[in-house]
Amino acid sequence: MKKRNMKMETAVIHRGYDSKLHHDSLATPLYQTSTFSFADAEEGESRFAGNSGGNIYSRLGNPTVRVLEERMAEIECxxxxxxxxxxxxxxxxxxxxxxxxxxxxxxxxxxxxCTFGLLEIMNEKYGITHSLVSMTTEEQIERAILPETACIYVETPINPTMELVNLEAVEAVASRRGIPVVVDNTFSSPYLQNPLRMGADFVLHSATKYLNGHGDVVGGILVGKDAEEMQRLRKTVQKDVGGIMSPFDAWLLIRGLKTLHVRMDRHVSNAKEILAFLQKEPSVKTIFYPFDKAHPQHGIAVKQMREGGGLISFEIEGGKKEAQAFMNALSLVKIAVSLGDAETLIQHPSTMTHSAVPEKERAAMGITDSLLRLSVGLEHTDDLMEDLAQAFEKVKMELQEI
Structure with a gap:
């Protein structure tokens, strides 16, 4: 029977789960088990040989995790x-x-x-080099490709500067060259952007963020456009390196995903109100938000994203001292290095998430000491703006006293 197409709002609730296979349980059961038993030795042999289906060991596959994987494949196309x-x-x-x-x-x-840190390790240990380039036009991308380029890896929007990568240009070059494309889609979530539809080969997420949405899970998701290649990944790198997700975390993510569309709509609407507030604040020098009409890549944003998301980065007058003073003056907004939670969070990239990146590379990325990243949560915006306003005022008063 052909799988019926579902809208994303329906798929995040239903896809990948058949209650008839789980004793008619409405909620996906948590299979908190490390291994699975076989009816007899022959069945064990058959499963290990790949001649029959069924579970073997949770590192190789788990029913709860499988529901999450099937749901993510659906909503990321x-x-x-x-x-x-x-x-x-x-x-x-x-x-x-x-x-x-x-x-x-x-x-x-x-x-x-940390992606930068991993690439540095790969370079040091295995001679796998990397280069960081702007990817706005096909010409920029073509010039940066080397004979030994094995893949193109992009974030869009980029953490934390909200710079965009032109996925149409990347796909055009990659398809001509036969180079696979990987897109980190964490900042947008599948609800706002689907890179596989724009030609990417793989899309990944820190599931810790918008997919979960409640700040109580650490996890990652990788989705691919080719089913056979994803099976090869499962049977090789995932199986043998072993960085698997626990059934309990998968269960929490399944629960979180059911409200992804509702939460993202609120994150976006709140972010737009906070953007308007920041645009009127004299202490704010520059604002980075994809759907801000003043964003230099606004045209790319509206072409490949449905909305601008819940992340706003901005630079304030001064440097590290003023940025940290502003953060310390906040009360409702919490200082933390995650995003996509119900709570509004703020962090200082140059001393926190990107502190491991050398200063020269940080500067090339556009990460200054005055840059702050705000993950707009689900609170009422009146309360958020009141907290931001009092923090700006407190910093001004402190500077006047010096």
Missing amino acids: GQGALAFGSGMAAVNAILVYLTKAGDHVLCSRGIYG
Whole structure:
């Protein structure tokens, strides 16, 4: 029977789960088990040989995790998905899968600090080099490709500068060159952007963020457009490196995903109100938000994203001292290095998420000491704006006293 197409709002609730296979339980059961028993030795042999279906061992597959994977494949428009113990485990898996010693990885101009750290390790240990370039035009991308380029790895929007990568241009070059494309889609979530529909080969998420949405899970998701390749990934890198997701975390993510569309709509509407507030604040020098009409890449944003998301980065007058003073003056907004939670969070990238990136590279990424990243939560915006306003005022008063 052909699988019926579902709207995303329906798929995040229903796809991948058949209650008839689980004693008619409405909620997906939690299979908190490390291993599974076989009826007899022959059945065990058959399953290990791949001649029959069924569960073997939770590192190789778990019913609860499988529901999450099938649901993520659906909402990211892919043909297979793998769940990992963290977003970085997913990043590591796909880079290990696509590269070998001596290869080159072409990256967007900005990437998450730990992704940068992983690439540095790969360079030091295995001679796998990388370069960070702007990816606005096909010409920029073509010039950066080397004979040994094994894959193109991008974030869009980029953490934390909200710079965008032109996925149409990336796909055009990659398809001509036969180079696979990996997109970190964490900042948008599948609800706002689907890179596989724009030609990417793989899309990944820190599931810790918007997919879960409640700040109580660490996890990663990798989705691919080719079912057979995703099975090869499952049977090689995921199985043998072992960075799997626990059944309990998968169960929490399944629960969180059911409200993804509702939460994202609120994150977006709140972010738009906070953006308007920040635009009127004299202490704010520059604002970075994809759907801000003043954003230099606004045209790309509206072409490949449904909305601008819940992340706003902005620079304030001064430097590190003023940025940290502003953060310390906040009360409702919490200082933390995550995003996508119900709570509004703020962090200072140059000393926190991207502190491991050398100063020269940080500058090239556009990360200054006055840059702050705000993850707009689900609270009432009146309360958020009141907290931001009093923090700006407190910093002004402190500077006047000096």
